[in-house]
Amino acid sequence: MNKLQAMEVFIQVVDAGGFTRAAENMQLPKATVSTLVQALETSLSVKLLNRTTRHVSITSDGAAYYEHCVRILADVREAEESLSRTRLSPSGRLRVDAPTALASELIIPALPDFFARFPDIELELGCSDRPVDLIEEGVDCAIRGGELGDVNLIARRVGVLHFITCASPSYLAMYGTPQHPNDLKQHRGVNFFSAKTGRTYEWDFTRDGERIQVAMPAHLAVNDSNAYTAAGLAGLGLAQMTQFMLEPLIEQGKMVEVLGDWESDPLPIHVIYPPNRHLSAKVRVFVEWVADMFINHPATQQQGVRRPDQGTAP
Known part of the structure; x- marks a missing residue:
């Protein structure tokens, strides 16, 4: 009955x-x-x-x-x-966490469109390269690049980040321009280390089926994308920067691409959220909106797959 x-x-x-x-x-x-x-x-x-x-x-x-x-x-x-x-018309507080560079360069500039569609949502955007605990910290959903350590979370792949090896003009004038990844042993780089594990990420290069991984010599390692960009601009070493961060700097003459005939592995971007049986309307519309934004953005379009054993980079 x-x-x-x-x-x-x-x-x-x-x-x-x-x-x-x-x-x-x-x-x-x-x-x-x-x-x-x-x-x-x-x-x-x-x-x-x-x-x-x-x-x-x-x-x-x-x-x-x-x-x-x-x-x-x-x-x-x-x-x-x-x-x-x-x-x-979803309404109420929505807590989202995102990497600093993605938040400042891609998400925040697009938010006028989000608020035009959903004016009753109050967005709290946490910006950090530290992976947060969604449940413990009360985060509704997060945007992450690289490996996903928590298998209990729902993950939706929405794009990839592409990396370009580069350096400031002042660095190249002092140390010269590498012609091959093997030349990097005579150079110094700016390294990026995981805020969670402390592990420093190796640099990778692929060309015509040949693959080279380099433990880059460096005087400096950071765990924040803005600090990484600042270090590269200061001439502290070669850097592997995201395409969307680097392209404006190249146009302004502040950075120069090197090893352009070698590709670095792209890094997948996921939107993740707790496995709630009934996803709230405000979380659902944000996930759909950010997925649509990344999938259609030229800097994050999916053009390759990063191996699962590699982690988050700047």
Whole structure:
């Protein structure tokens, strides 16, 4: 028995004053209406209606139950209408975490479009290259690059980051320009280390099926993308920077690409969120929005797959 349907039928019988008219109003067979009311009485072990061949009247228990049914069904309808409105215009606080560079260079410039679509959402955007604990820190969803350590989270791949090896003009004037990845042993670089594990990431290069990994000599390692960019601009060493961060600097003459005929592995970008059975409307619309933004952005379009044993880079 569908309890809510049986309650609705019971209300209709009381309001209509009989089974026949209630059946007509609900466009149900009279036998179905009668069966549902009987099943309701059986489940409650209470007689709700007095029946004669010509008349139906409500019992005292039935009158009390009728009032409860009216309130319960009204609450159900209100909840459904509220969810429907929320789906159309989600509202409330939304906590999102994203890497610093992605947040400042890609997400924040695109937020006017997000707020134009969803003006009732209050976004709290945490910007850090430190991987946060979504559950412990109350984060609704996060954007991450590289390896995903927590298998209990739902992950949706939305794009990739492409890397270019580069250096400042001042560095190249002092140390020269490498022509091959093997030349990097005579150079110095700016390294990036994981804020979670402390591990420094190796540099990788691929060309015509040949693959080279380099443990780059360096005087400096950082764990923040903005600091990494600043170090490269200061001439502290060669750097492997994301395409979207580097291209404006190349156009301004502040950085120069090197080893341009070698490619570095792209880094996948994921939107992750806890495995809630019912994803809230505000989280759902943000995930869809940011996925659409990354998939269609020229700097993050998916053009390759990074191996799962490699981690997050700047």
